[in-house]
Amino acid sequence: MNSSENTRGSRAFEPGFGSSFFASKFGITLRDVENYLSEALSKGGDYADLYFEYVASTSISIDESIIKSATQGVSMGVGVRVIAGERTGYAHSGDLSRAKIRSAARVAAMIASGPSKVESVPLEEGSKRNLYPVVTAPGETALQDRVELAWRADRAARDYDSKIFQVQVAWVDNLREVLIATSDGKLSFDRQPLARLSVYALARDGSGVPQQGHAGGGGRREISWFQNERTPEFFAQDAARQAVAQLSAVDAPAGEQTVVLGPGWPGVLLHEAVGHGLEADFNRKGVSAFSGRIGQKVASELCTVVDDGTINGRRGSLNVDDEGNPTQRNVLIENGILRGYLQDTLSSRILGTPVTGSGRRESYASLPMPRMTNTFMLAGESDPQDVIRSVKRGLYCANFAGGQVDITSGNFVFSASESYMIEDGRLTRAVKNATLIGNGPEALGRIAMVGCDLQLDEGIGVCGKEGQSVPVGVGMPTVRIDGMTVGGTA
Amino acid sequence: MTLDDLKELAVQVVRKAMGAGASGAECTVSDSTEFSAKVRLGELEQLQQAGSRAMGVRVVAGRKMGSSFTSDLTADGIDRMVRSAVDLATYTSEDPHAGMPDAEEMASSVLDLGLYSDSVAELSGDMKIEKARRAEAAALAFDPRISNSEGGSFDSNLGLRVFANSHGFCGGWRSSSCSVSAVPVAAWDGGMERDYWYSIARDAGQLEDPESVGRRAAQRVLRRLGAVKVETQRVPVIFEQRVARSLLGHIFEAVDGRSIYRESSFLAGKLGEKVAHEGLTVIDDGTIPGMFGSQPFDDEGVPTRRTAVIERGILKSYLLNSYAARKLGMRTTGNASRGVSGNAGIGIGNFYVESGSRSGDEMVRGIRNGFFVTELIGNGVNTVTGDYSRGAAGIWIRDGELAFPVSEVTIAGTLQEMLAVAEIGSDPEVRGSMWSPTVMIGEMTVAGR
Numbered sequence: 001m002n003s004s005e006n007t008r009g010s011r012a013f014e015p016g017f018g019s020s021f022f023a024s025k026f027g028i029t030l031r032d033v034e035n036y037l038s039e040a041l042s043k044g045g046d047y048a049d050l051y052f053e054y055v056a057s058t059s060i061s062i063d064e065s066i067i068k069s070a071t072q073g074v075s076m077g078v079g080v081r082v083i084a085g086e087r088t089g090y091a092h093s094g095d096l097s098r099a100k101i102r103s104a105a106r107v108a109a110m111i112a113s114g115p116s117k118v119e120s121v122p123l124e125e126g127s128k129r130n131l132y133p134v135v136t137a138p139g140e141t142a143l144q145d146r147v148e149l150a151w152r153a154d155r156a157a158r159d160y161d162s163k164i165f166q167v168q169v170a171w172v173d174n175l176r177e178v179l180i181a182t183s184d185g186k187l188s189f190d191r192q193p194l195a196r197l198s199v200y201a202l203a204r205d206g207s208g209v210p211q212q213g214h215a216g217g218g219g220r221r222e223i224s225w226f227q228n229e230r231t232p233e234f235f236a237q238d239a240a241r242q243a244v245a246q247l248s249a250v251d252a253p254a255g256e257q258t259v260v261l262g263p264g265w266p267g268v269l270l271h272e273a274v275g276h277g278l279e280a281d282f283n284r285k286g287v288s289a290f291s292g293r294i295g296q297k298v299a300s301e302l303c304t305v306v307d308d309g310t311i312n313g314r315r316g317s318l319n320v321d322d323e324g325n326p327t328q329r330n331v332l333i334e335n336g337i338l339r340g341y342l343q344d345t346l347s348s349r350i351l352g353t354p355v356t357g358s359g360r361r362e363s364y365a366s367l368p369m370p371r372m373t374n375t376f377m378l379a380g381e382s383d384p385q386d387v388i389r390s391v392k393r394g395l396y397c398a399n400f401a402g403g404q405v406d407i408t409s410g411n412f413v414f415s416a417s418e419s420y421m422i423e424d425g426r427l428t429r430a431v432k433n434a435t436l437i438g439n440g441p442e443a444l445g446r447i448a449m450v451g452c453d454l455q456l457d458e459g460i461g462v463c464g465k466e467g468q469s470v471p472v473g474v475g476m477p478t479v480r481i482d483g484m485t486v487g488g489t490a
Numbered sequence: 491m492t493l494d495d496l497k498e499l500a501v502q503v504v505r506k507a508m509g510a511g512a513s514g515a516e517c518t519v520s521d522s523t524e525f526s527a528k529v530r531l532g533e534l535e536q537l538q539q540a541g542s543r544a545m546g547v548r549v550v551a552g553r554k555m556g557s558s559f560t561s562d563l564t565a566d567g568i569d570r571m572v573r574s575a576v577d578l579a580t581y582t583s584e585d586p587h588a589g590m591p592d593a594e595e596m597a598s599s600v601l602d603l604g605l606y607s608d609s610v611a612e613l614s615g616d617m618k619i620e621k622a623r624r625a626e627a628a629a630l631a632f633d634p635r636i637s638n639s640e641g642g643s644f645d646s647n648l649g650l651r652v653f654a655n656s657h658g659f660c661g662g663w664r665s666s667s668c669s670v671s672a673v674p675v676a677a678w679d680g681g682m683e684r685d686y687w688y689s690i691a692r693d694a695g696q697l698e699d700p701e702s703v704g705r706r707a708a709q710r711v712l713r714r715l716g717a718v719k720v721e722t723q724r725v726p727v728i729f730e731q732r733v734a735r736s737l738l739g740h741i742f743e744a745v746d747g748r749s750i751y752r753e754s755s756f757l758a759g760k761l762g763e764k765v766a767h768e769g770l771t772v773i774d775d776g777t778i779p780g781m782f783g784s785q786p787f788d789d790e791g792v793p794t795r796r797t798a799v800i801e802r803g804i805l806k807s808y809l810l811n812s813y814a815a816r817k818l819g820m821r822t823t824g825n826a827s828r829g830v831s832g833n834a835g836i837g838i839g840n841f842y843v844e845s846g847s848r849s850g851d852e853m854v855r856g857i858r859n860g861f862f863v864t865e866l867i868g869n870g871v872n873t874v875t876g877d878y879s880r881g882a883a884g885i886w887i888r889d890g891e892l893a894f895p896v897s898e899v900t901i902a903g904t905l906q907e908m909l910a911v912a913e914i915g916s917d918p919e920v921r922g923s924m925w926s927p928t929v930m931i932g933e934m935t936v937a938g939r
Contacts, residue, residue: 059832064752066585069833070578073559074567075544090538094561107539147581166752202754202874210754212874252879254902254937255722285530286638287675287684365542404867404881408675408684409717411898413868413881435870435879435900437937485719487870487879487900489935 020189021177022052026096033181039105044114045082049182052078053364057174062154077364080104084112092365121185131317132220137193138173141223153232157201160240166202180324188324199236203243213242217458219315242418245430252434252488258394259484263455267476272403272412273440279370280347282407289410293338299444301336309373315459316374316473323359330356344370362468376475380450384478387449389425396420410440435487451478493662500654507549510576514550514590516655518830523648529622530641546830551579553588559831591812593657597787600661604779607693610666618644621670621700628704629674640673659791672707678715685711717897719938726860727931731919734926743873746836747814756876760805766909768803776839783840783923790826797823811836843926846914850928860887876905899938
C-alpha cells in the first residue's frame with residue numbers, strides 16, 4: 001500500500017517518528033531504519049525485520065521483614081532478522097550506534113547469498129489501539145510507593161495467622177519500549193508496562209514440618225490497581241491461607257481419579273495440554289501430537305479454547321506482537337474440534353496461512369517464535385457446585401505450581417499446590433502437593449462437565465520455550481475430568 | 491574490549507560508587523560472543539551471531555545494600571547505573587548482616603583453571619554448521635523408524651568476566667564453550683516420540699564426535715517407542731544418570747544457605763546428622779580445571795574451593811555466600827553467585843555424586859520388578875517438606891532385564907526416603923556442572939492406570 005493513500009500514513013513520517021522513544025532518546029531516524037532494512041536484505045533475503053527494545057526494570061524484595069534487595073536496571077538493544085526461504089539469519093547488538101546496527105544487519109544478511117532482490121517498501125505505521133492505557137507506568141512512580149506495597153504484603157501475611165513464620169515478598173516492574181520495522185512496510189511503536197507482586201509464606205504448627213503457600217498477580221496496570229483493586233493484602237492473605245491449609249494436608253491418592261479443576265489459574269492445564277501443541281512451528285515440522293489434525297475432534301464437545309492477546313490490562317496482552325502484527329482472539333478449539341494453530345511470521349510465510357499475532361520473544365537478543373498470550377476455555381453451562389456434587393470420590397485442585405509438556409508425545413504434567421479430597425460431593429480434607437499427568441488430546445476428551453464460572457488468573461504466569469521466557473495469562477471455568485492419573489502415594 | 495579493558499572499567503565503576511557515597515562497592519562485567527547454527531533435515535535453518543555486554547554494581551551504605559545493572563555502557567549509562575544503586579540503598583532496610591565479605595576473604599591470586607581454549611574461536615562458521623549437519627544426519631540414518639527431526643545444532647560461546655570491589659580486589663577470566671546436539675523424532679504404530687543427546691566442551695577437540703552424538707540421540711528416542719502406562723504400584727526405582735542429576739538440583743536447593751536461615755529446607759538444622767545412605771557422598775568443587783562449574787573466585791571475590799556437602803550419608807556442610815554465612819555464624823564457602831544484576835545469591839561450582847561400586851546394568855540385573863527412569867517432567871518437588879511427585883518415563887524392569895518402555899506415569903515419595911535407601915552406581919556421566927552415576931532409589935509409588 002502506498003503511504004499517500006493512507007490517512008494514517010503521515011504518523012509514520014518524521015514528525016510522528018521523530019517524537020517516538022528511540023528517535024528522541026537515541027537519535028534514530030526513519031531513514032536509518034530503512035537503511036538497516038536494506039542492508040539486511042542486501043544479500044538476497046526475502047524478508048527482514050528490526051526489533052528495537054529498551055527495558056527499564058525495578059525489583060524489590062522483602063525477606064524476614066527486611067528489604068534485603070532493591071535493584072534497578074536497563075537492558076537495551078536491537079535484533080535484526082533476515083528470512084531467506086525457510087532459513088533465518090539473526091544478529092543483535094546491545095549498542096545502538098549506527099556502525100554496530102549496520103554490522104549486525106550485515107551479519108544477519110549472510111543467511112542468503114546473492115544479489116538483493118526485494119524492493120524495500122515505504123514504512124507505514126499500522127492502526128493504533130491501546131489495550132493498556134497506563135498513563136504513569138508503575139516503574140515511573142515514586143519508589144517509596146512501590147516499597148510500601150511490598151511492606152503491606154509482608155504485614156498482611158504475618159497478621160493472617162500466628163502460624164506464619166516466614167514471608168517473602170517480591171515486587172517486579174518493567175517498562176518496555178519497542179520499535180518494530182519490517183521490510184514489508186510495517187512500522188510499530190509500543191510502550192509495554194508490566195508489574196507483578198508475589199508473596200510466599202511459610203506456616204508451622206509448633207515444631208512440626210513447615211508448609212508453603214504462594215500467591216501473586218499483576219498485569220499491564222497502573223500502580224493504583226495494586227493499591228485499590230488487587231491489593232497486597234489480597235495476595236498475602238491468599239498465600240498465608242494456602243500455607244496454613246497445607247498444615248493439615250493428607251497424602252494425595254495415587255492412580256486414576258476423577259479430578260475437578262477450580263476456575264482461574266488451573267487453566268494452566270490448557271496451556272500445557274493443548275496450547276504448546278498448537279504452536280505453528282511444531283506443527284509445520286510435524287513434531288506435535290496435534291500435527292495435521294485441524295478439523296478433527298481433539299477434545300470433548302464441551303470445550304472451546306481461545307488464545308486472546310487483546311484483553312485490556314492482562315499480563316499476556318499486547319497491542320502488537322513482537323513482529324509488529326496486531327494480536328487477536330484466536331479460536332484454537334471450538335466445541336471439541338481443532339480450528340487453528342498459533343502462527344508467527346516465519347510459519348505463516350512457509351505455510352501460506354495468515355499470521356495470528358502470536359510471534360513473541362523474550363528480548364531483542366532472541367528470535368521470535370509462535371507463543372501463547374492469554375489462553376482460556378470459554379464458560380459452559382454447569383453450576384460449579386453441581387460439578388463438585390457430581391463426584392462421589394475424587395480430587396479438587398484449586399491451585400497449581402506450574403506444568404510442563406512433551407509436545408511430541410503429547411504427555412503433560414501439572415503440579416497441584418492446593419487441593420482437596422472430594423467425598424460424596426463435598427470438599428473435605430486438604431491434600432498434599434501432587435503431580436497430575438495426562439496426554440493432551442486424551443485428557444481433553446475426558447472433560448465431562450464445564451462450569452459457567454470462567455475466571456482468568458491473577459496475572460502471574462511465565463511461559464518458557466527453548467530458553468525464552470514470556471509473560472502469559474491462563475483461565476478456565478470449573479471443569480470435571482474423568483480419569484486423570486494423580487501422582488500421590490496413598 | 492580485552493580482559494584488561496574490562497578490568498579497568500570495573501575498577502572505575504567501583505571508584506565512582508565510592509565517590510557517590512557508598513561505603514563499599516562491587517562491580518561485575520560480562521561480555522560474550524555467541525554463535526548458534528541449526529540444521530534441520532539436512533538444510534541450514536537458523537544462524538545466529540551476536541555479542542553482548544552488560545555490567546552490574548552492588549553498593550553497601552552502612553548496613554544497607556542497593557544494586558543496579560545496565561547494558562548501556564556509555565559514560566552516561568554507567569553514571570546513571572551508579573547513581574541508581576546508591577539511591578536504592580536509601581530505600582532498603584538496615585540489616586545487621588548486610589555487607590561484603592571481609593577483605594581477608596578475597597582471593598589472593600587468580601588461578602588459571604583452563605576455562606578457555608583458542609580452539610573454539612578457530613572453528614569456522616562452515617565447520618560449525620557441518621558438525622550440526624553431521625549430528626542430525628547420523629540420527630536420521632540410524633533406523634528407519636526415525637521419521638523426522640527437530641534438527642542438529644552447534645552452539646559456541648566466548649566469554650569474559652570481570653569482578654572488582656572496594657577491598658581493592660580485581661580479577662577476571664576468559665572462557666570458551668561449544669556444544670553439538672541432535673533432536674530426532676521417531677514414529678511407530680501411531681505414536682511419536684522425541685529425545686536428544688548433546689556433547690559440550692571448553693575445547694573444540696574434546697567434543698564428542700557429531701556422529702556419536704546423533705547415534706546416542708537416535709538410540710534414546712527409539713527405546714521410548716511403544717510406551718505403555720503401567721498399573722499403580724510400589725516398586726524399586728532406578729534413576730539413569732541424566733535423571734539422577736536432577737536429585738543434585740534438589741539437594742542443592744535444600745543446602746542453599748538461604749533456605750537454611752529461613753528454615754525452609756528439609757535439611758535445615760541437620761548438620762552432622764545422617765541424612766542419606768552411607769554410600770552417598772556429594773561434593774561441590776569449583777576448582778576442577780576445565781569443568782563448567784569452575785571459576786577461580788566466586789561472585790564476591792572469594793576463592794572457590796572443594797566442599798564435602800554430604801559425606802558417607804552425613805550432612806557436612808551447607809553452601810554459603812558471605813551474607814548467609816554471617817546469618818548462620820559460619821564462614822562463606824565461596825558459593826556467591828550473581829549474573830550482573832541484583833544481590834548476590836548462592837550457586838554451585840561443580841556439584842556431583844561420588845561413584846559407588848556397581849554399574850547401572852548390574853543394579854538392573856538384581857531387580858525382579860521395577861522402574862528404570864530415563865526422563866522426569868514437571869516441578870512437583872517441595873524441598874521445604876521433601877515431598878516428591880513428578881511425571882516420569884522410562885523402561886520397566888522385569889526379571890533383571892529392561893523389558894518395555896513406560897510413559898505417562900508419575901513417581902512419588904519423599905526426598906528423605908529417596909536419599910536414605912540409595913545405592914550409587916559406578917558410571918557417572920561427567921558433563922556440564924552437575925553429574926551423577928546411576929542411582930537406585932528404594933521403593934516409590936508409581937501411579938499409572
